[in-house]
Amino acid sequence: MKKWFPVEVMPIFGIVGVACAGATAYLWKLSQGPEVVWDRSSDWRPWDKVKHDENLKYITVNPEFWAQRRAQAAAKNGERAVDAI
Template sequence: MIFRAAVDHAKKYPGLIPQFLFIVLGMGGASLYLIRLAKGPHVTWNKTNNPEPWNKLDPTYQYKFVAVTTDYKSLKKDGPEF
């Protein structure tokens, strides 16, 4: 129903087509980014098997989206081993 109304508006006003495309691209990109965040190693979906998954991460694990100046291979682990 909403899609049909958008198509009718696009036929009547062709200048709206880029706006519809940018809205769809923005919503798609936001959805993919949320999915990426939900699949991260620091997110717990099942607390019975692994309640603290961040303890199993290696100190060289790059969890940032982009790390420009940090050399993760030369880092030493500061905390205790669990």
Template sequence: MFRVVAEHAKRHPGLIPQFFFICLGMGGASLYLVRLARGPHVTWNKTDNPEPWNNLDPTYQYKFVAITTDYKNLKKEGPDF
């Protein structure tokens, strides 16, 4: 695979930036998927803690931007499991 890309890059040097940005985008997408897979709402081991989202306190901010919600004064609604 790398040999084919190198041959194309030698014949057409204008493709080198395209190969670079494609690899950069694929690497960034891979890192983002790893970040999503390691989040607090994802469980990989169901024997230790099958519901890890119940351990999050009510002040945990799930959204990046919350305009009207003040998470510091939020009280938990519902029972403890």
């Protein structure tokens, strides 16, 4: 019985397959990022709901800064800086 392809092309198939899988994984990673919006009908600007004193990072290098900012926000009692002008 004759084979469909010569044995020499097996490494090429393997390399191309791994490259396609890597490209697919990379595109999936990019599509799941925070700057990508898939659903524009609901809340497509979630970054507008982040408060001024809210930290969204996993690792905080300077926690005193966020504590100070949180205290300043609590002291203002809902006042905006624009209202003082």
